[in-house]
Amino acid sequence: MAVDLLTARLRGAVGRLLRLVLLLAAVAAASFTLMAHSPIDPVDAYVGGDIAAIGPEQRAQIAERWGLGDPPLERFGAWFGQLLQGDLGQSLTFNQPVTQVIGERFPASLALMATAWLLSGLFGFSLGVVAGVRQGRVADRAICWWAYTLASAPTFWVGLLLLYVFSVSLGWTPVCCAVPVGVLAEDVTLLDRLQHLILPALTLSIVGVAPVVLHTRHAVIHAMASDHVAFARAQGESTRGVVVHHVLRNAAAPAVLLQFAALGELFGGSVLAEQVFSYPGLGAATTAAALGQDVPLLLGIVLFTTVFVFVGNQLGDVAHARLDPRVGRRPSRGRRGRDGEPAGLPAAPEAFPPPPTGEPEPAGRGVR
């Protein structure tokens, strides 16, 4: 029995890995094709401002050395071969290997995104629970209105507002960067880092809170209307007890799934927030790569974020299955295509299949 379970797990893991590899190959091929057909001349992009100082012979030499005259398929083969060896090439803007740029800058972005992720998850979930419990009341309407408004707010505008209020007017937080200017790296305290981190993270979490609020609210309303809650109420459970014992877990599953599926969105937001706050993370590197016509770095970031989003979705699936035992027990993972389930589209109903006959709803087990 245990061996069966183990092989099933293993098979699942291998399948996931295989899918990731196929996905990366497809993304690599697609982005290579795009770059090969781009109107941007790679030699011009490489030489930059000094282009006037270069004669046609030198251009031809650079093109020759880079193999620009070779057929595209051959170039793709060469590039892909290097990719497989873990060599993403040399970044032109940072003058470092691409892997090194990503390795150095991702931790800063990760700290930012993790803070924002936790904040928006906690805020969004609590607000969603409040709205769902108080459905139709003033609190619910206010929260919904707020969430819908935030959903239409541009991330960078929210960032600029916060920057103006807290950094420029009140002077509570620094205007730029991830660490104080002119301080040695070893002298930077955790508090300094937090102080630099808090505004970008707040920006991201304010904007990212809306889907969590609305989906949690929906799940809470659904759970509050279910039979096990009615039964608990009939036994004299208070609203507070009902929410804590019978609703929270049901509502948590879709919220967690959504939070993990929103990692791509979060990275997009961090590109904008890092631009506003001059925060030196991977998002700022993405902008710099595109503006500086740094093709190797851009392709490296594209592949890296693909892995990032994929891992997020897989973690979301695992966490969802933990929280909602019905999901894990289904023999096949239902219809394929969970990857990157877009936030806000009818994904949540899948989390509520009709309960198997004869079995109580999971949260209903708490009924005393």
Next chain:
Amino acid sequence: MTALLALPRLALGDRRRRTLAYVGLSLLVVLGVLVAGGLAADPAQTTSLADRNLGPSADHWFGTDRLGRDVLARTLTGLRLSLLVGVAAASISAVIALLLACLAAVFGGVVDRAVTWLVDLFLSLPHLVLLILLAFALGGGTRAVVVVVALTHWPSLTRVLRGRAGEVMSSDYVAVSRQLGRGRWWIARRHLAGHLTGHFLVGAVLLFPHAILHEAALSFLGLGVDPGEPSIGVLLAESMRYLTAGAWWLAVLPGLCLLVVVKLVDTIGENTRALLDPRSHHL
């Protein structure tokens, strides 16, 4: 007097009327912005070095920027551009989504799997990174932005429409039609089209805000419309240098206008969706 006060309340009482009122109101706003944006194109580029970086006043409601240009005029021109980009992008994306979803539903099998795979591929990257990659590959500029925003907003709507179409295609009456020897296209036209129209329209309206916001984001990063053209993203990017000097109006007011326009369109979409499908409460 009381009758006058009671009338609007009565008229806006139910959701249908409220939605229609919203639609009318925001269409007016949108038309107003389009006209005003067209009229403001000249003042938006007129510099007047004597009134640089002035705060909001009776002469310049939104203040002036570093070259003394009127920010209200620039905002209106920018909004006009945003609206045009949004309309073009949302309609193109919605049509792509409809075509793909119908193909997947009508042919099924390999075509269906190919469409699903394509959707997954497009969703496997953060949307903004995809936009940056495509904008970069097309060489930037206003035209590239429209193309890029139009070509990347269809996956989520395709998924919704495909799911809906799949439901219809697996229903009993379609099975009966098949048994009666009706062709695929007859079924698509007679059974599928009616069910998808509502979702398609709502989906198209709801794509619109995303498209506008992404255009603004790309322009803000400097990868969108040409920096000389006043777009909301460009305005906000320019405002960043003067924000630390206290010129809040450069950032706050244009962004607020964008928020209002996006929110209006979003409200239309959400309300229409609630009218068409009262059971759906999703974002």
